[in-house]
Amino acid sequence: MSLDWWLSFFVAFAFMEWAAWALHKYVMHGFLWSLHEDHHVINKKSRFQKNDLFAVFFAVPSFLAILYGSLGGPAWIEGAGYGVMLYGIVYFMVHEVAIHRRWRFFNLKGRYIESLRIAHHHHHQVQSKEGASNFGMLVPPLHYFTMSMKDLRRLSPAYQAAHSKSGDSSD
Ligand SMILES: [Zn+2]
Numbered sequence: 001m002s003l004d005w006w007l008s009f010f011v012a013f014a015f016m017e018w019a020a021w022a023l024h025k026y027v028m029h030g031f032l033w034s035l036h037e038d039h040h041v042i043n044k045k046s047r048f049q050k051n052d053l054f055a056v057f058f059a060v061p062s063f064l065a066i067l068y069g070s071l072g073g074p075a076w077i078e079g080a081g082y083g084v085m086l087y088g089i090v091y092f093m094v095h096e097v098a099i100h101r102r103w104r105f106f107n108l109k110g111r112y113i114e115s116l117r118i119a120h121h122h123h124h125q126v127q128s129k130e131g132a133s134n135f136g137m138l139v140p141p142l143h144y145f146t147m148s149m150k151d152l153r154r155l156s157p158a159y160q161a162a163h164s165k166s167g168d169s170s171d
């Protein structure tokens with residue numbers, strides 16, 4: 001693999017975090033809310049969500065770039081295709097498996113994943129098109145990393161629900 005290949009691989013991976021953020025903020029919570037809505041208001045009886053279709057948005061160009069590169073096209077195009085593919089795999093493992101537990105192949109633990117989990121749960125506290133925060137996935141706002149683990153846990157919706165139920169909101 002050439003330097004071109006690796007460079008575009010890493011650039012494509014990093015760019016995807018921005019692309020996923022922009023798609024989520026301006027398209028999914030914009031004119032295609034009708035496809036994203038069932039990820040916020042979940043029908044527990046259904047294994048799949050209309051929202052899953054968004055994966056195709058990135059899988060198709062990624063597949064075509066890899067195909068074109070492997071058929072003799074420029075190395076950087078193939079590298080970019082693999083960068084997008086890797087982002088898709090990581091996104092699936094973090095968002096569907098580790099955060100939402102839709103599939104329980106494995107679990108991920110640790111400070112980084114805990115920050116992502118709580119940032120994303122905050123995104124889900126709003127069940128409507130307007131008013132949500134934290135649209136990114138792998139790079140949430142910095143304060144999720146700088147606060148102590150104890151404060152982070154207290155911010156988790158599960159912790160807050162448990163404490164508001166018992167009437168103990170001072171703690
Ligand atoms: Zn959303």
Ligand SMILES: [Zn+2]
Pocket residue numbers: 039095100120124
């Ligand atoms: Zn989610």
